[in-house]
Amino acid sequence: MKSATGLTGSGSRDWYIQRVSAVVLAVYTVVVLGWILCNGGFNYEQWFGFMMTLPMKILSLLAVLSLVAHAWIGMWQVFTDYVTTRQMGPSASGLRIVLTSAVIIAVIAYAIWAIQIFWAN
Incomplete structure (x- = not known):
């Protein structure tokens, strides 16, 4: 039986995506701060x-997509x-669905907004 995981269906792939997305975000930060300095x-x-x-x-698009993946997995x-029900009782399942x-709604909205900012002109 396959267990549900954050993004890819595999904990190790999620771990890898989160690390790669962190590197992309770090590179983006260095480039922007370097330009400012x-x-x-x-x-x-x-x-x-x-x-x-x-x-x-392109780098901004990669950074936005990396941020979405990183935030979702985290x-x-x-x-x-x-x-969990162990910590919060039976209401945890409903709360987890709401959260x-x-x-999901927030990261999709932010991604669409960011893509529109960079590519709509």
């Missing part, structure tokens, strides 16, 4: 010009570890 006193036009280049659009793990649904 190298371009002190920049204005909106310079920032817009930097963020709307094709490489930054929150799923928190919910399955701490929202899980809220996270």
Whole structure:
């Protein structure tokens, strides 16, 4: 019998995705902070010009997708570890469904919003 896991149906694949997504987010942070440090006193036009280049659009898309995967896996793990009937009683199953649904809706909404910001112009 296959057990339900966070994203991929496999705990080891989820672990791998979370680590890869953390690396993508770290690279994105270094690139953005590096640009800010190298371009002190920049204005909106310079920032817009930097963020709307094709490489930054692609890196931003990867960062958003990585954030969605990382957040979903992490929150799923928190919910399955701490929202249990053993700790909270019979209401835990319903609460876990509500919390899980809220996270799914939030990460999908944030992903759509971020993709729209970077690719809708």
